Amino acid sequence: MPEVLVHYQMEIWQSISxxxxxVGVAIxxxxxxxxxxxxxxxxxxxxxxxxxxxxxxxxxxxxxxxRSFPFLLLVVFLIPFTRLVIGTAIGTAAATVPLSIIAIxxxxxxxxxxxxxxxxxxxxxxxxMGASVREIIFKFLFVEARSGLVLGLTTSIISFISYSTIMGxxxxxxxxxxxxxxGYQQFKTDLMMYMILIMVILVQFIQFxxxxxxxxxxxx
Amino acid sequence: xxxxxxxxxxxSEFRAVQSVxxxxxxxxxxxxxxxxxxxxxxxxRLMNLLEIPDTGEVEVNGRLLTRLNGKELREERKSIGxxxxxxxxxxxxxxxxxxAVSLKLAKYPRxxxxxxxxxxxxxxxxxxxxxxxxxxxxxxxxQRVAIARALANNPQLLLCDEPTSxxxxxxxxxxxxxxxxxxxxFGVTIxxxxxxxxxxxxxxxxxxxxxxxxxxxTLTIEPKGIRIIDGDPESFVKQLTEDGELNNA
Ligand SMILES: Nc1ncnc2c1ncn2[C@@H]1O[C@H](COP(=O)(O)OP(=O)(O)O)[C@@H](O)[C@H]1O
Ligand SMILES: [Mg+2]
Numbered sequence: 001m002p003e004v005l006v007h008y009q010m011e012i013w014q015s016i017s018x019x020x021x022x023v024g025v026a027i028x029x030x031x032x033x034x035x036x037x038x039x040x041x042x043x044x045x046x047x048x049x050x051x052x053x054x055x056x057x058x059x060x061x062x063x064x065x066x067r068s069f070p071f072l073l074l075v076v077f078l079i080p081f082t083r084l085v086i087g088t089a090i091g092t093a094a095a096t097v098p099l100s101i102i103a104i105x106x107x108x109x110x111x112x113x114x115x116x117x118x119x120x121x122x123x124x125x126x127x128x129m130g131a132s133v134r135e136i137i138f139k140f141l142f143v144e145a146r147s148g149l150v151l152g153l154t155t156s157i158i159s160f161i162s163y164s165t166i167m168g169x170x171x172x173x174x175x176x177x178x179x180x181x182x183g184y185q186q187f188k189t190d191l192m193m194y195m196i197l198i199m200v201i202l203v204q205f206i207q208f209x210x211x212x213x214x215x216x217x218x219x220x
Numbered sequence: 221x222x223x224x225x226x227x228x229x230x231x232s233e234f235r236a237v238q239s240v241x242x243x244x245x246x247x248x249x250x251x252x253x254x255x256x257x258x259x260x261x262x263x264x265r266l267m268n269l270l271e272i273p274d275t276g277e278v279e280v281n282g283r284l285l286t287r288l289n290g291k292e293l294r295e296e297r298k299s300i301g302x303x304x305x306x307x308x309x310x311x312x313x314x315x316x317x318x319x320a321v322s323l324k325l326a327k328y329p330r331x332x333x334x335x336x337x338x339x340x341x342x343x344x345x346x347x348x349x350x351x352x353x354x355x356x357x358x359x360x361x362x363q364r365v366a367i368a369r370a371l372a373n374n375p376q377l378l379l380c381d382e383p384t385s386x387x388x389x390x391x392x393x394x395x396x397x398x399x400x401x402x403x404x405x406f407g408v409t410i411x412x413x414x415x416x417x418x419x420x421x422x423x424x425x426x427x428x429x430x431x432x433x434x435x436x437x438t439l440t441i442e443p444k445g446i447r448i449i450d451g452d453p454e455s456f457v458k459q460l461t462e463d464g465e466l467n468n469a
Binding site for chain 1: 268270293294295296297298300302304306307308309310311312313321322324325326353354355366369379
């Protein structure tokens with residue numbers, strides 16, 4: 001083990017765990033809120049089951065606005081909201097708020113796109129069999145779109161890791177923040193390179209897992 | 221079995237079906253034929269309210285579907301089977317699961333499901349394919365699975381939208397044979413939409429001709445039977461010359 005890593009091992013483990021917390025909360029938000037929002041977006045589109053241009057346009061607009069913010073500005077813009085929810089705008093817990101907001105917007109768009117790949121006929125067959133909306137979603141739509149949903153989540157998680165690296169601005173910590181503060185600002189280039197290496201390995205691992213799972217569950 | 225009273229359906233200005241009244245009797249095999257765009261599929265989809273008519277009433281099995289609320293309509297649909305040109309199976313479910321899902325939707329007793337699924341697959345000759353996925357089957361086999369799925373809940377009515385239009389002639393004959401067996405064995409009323417005259421003539425006993433969204437005529441015919449085309453070259457020669465005009469002196 002290189003000496004510099006041994007020397008900073010406490011801080012490194014700390015920053016890794018901060019990254020995991022921030023990204024983990026973002027993933028939960030993506031799945032618990034982003035998946036339903038994306039599904040609603042899909043169902044409200046023209047020609048779909050719930051066709052409703054008002055609901056569609058409103059959600060669509062909100063998702064686009066959130067995604068068009070430069071992320072750093074979104075973080076700053078959300079400070080009052082974060083303070084309201086968490087009680088403070090500083091720290092790892094506070095950092096999860098803007099990350100969750102972007103996670104929901106990001107994943108819901110990818111969900112909508114995956115669902116568009118499901119052949120209309122399959123949903124029509126479901127309706128003809130007397131399926132309720134709930135049954136259509138869970139027994140047909142998600143089953144048929146599952147590999148796209150997994151690939152979309154994989155892409156999203158990797159984006160969340162990237163977004164999490166700038167959370168140092170609100171004291172969120174994380175690997176990226178550590179690399180900048182200790183590696184870059186204190187001229188410890190080797191330390192910075194090790195941190196980048198950790199990120200690369202993490203991203204590779206997530207992409208490999210996501211691609212493999214998506215392939216295994218795709219029977220189309 | 222089916223009574224349509226003056227049903228009309230428009231798609232933004234375009235009048236796809238215009239005040240059609242039609243009665244289809246129990247155990248009939250009823251064909252609907254017409255040019256492409258005549259409104260055949262729309263008319264069929266009005267029969268299980270996949271399209272909601274702008275005006276008119278749809279009565280199936282003595283119930284006015286057009287007067288039911290959403291939940292009641294879903295219940296009625298469970299006893300109306302439907303098959304499609306592109307089969308519309310769930311590609312990520314096995315053949316077994318594809319048939320089982322229609323039983324689940326209808327709350328068929330869990331313990332009897334397995335037996336019923338296998339019985340239906342047996343009927344269409346695919347019991348040994350239960351664990352395969354649709355992608356591993358040929359077009360004709362997929363349509364058989366779709367038929368098994370549609371039959372699982374013992375429907376009294378089976379709606380077929382161009383069921384053989386993406387199949388080759390021999391597979392078409394096979395599927396028509398299965399449909400005729402369904403009608404004979406279980407007494408299921410069948411409505412078949414097709415643009416192919418041979419398909420309609422082979423098994424239908426009543427036929428509606430549709431033109432530009434209007435009912436042109438309904439007539440009773442004698443089904444001609446299903447012609448199996450074997451691969452034997454002599455049969456091709458025979459068909460090519462069967463109208464008697466042999467010009468190769
Ligand atoms: N959902 C729809 N939206 C708009 N137009 C439609 C829709 N479904 C059918 N049509 C139009 O209605 C006409 C009849 O369609 P269809 O019933 O599918 O004809 P057929 O099955 O006889 O070929 C066609 O011109 C078609 O373009
Ligand atoms: Mg059609």
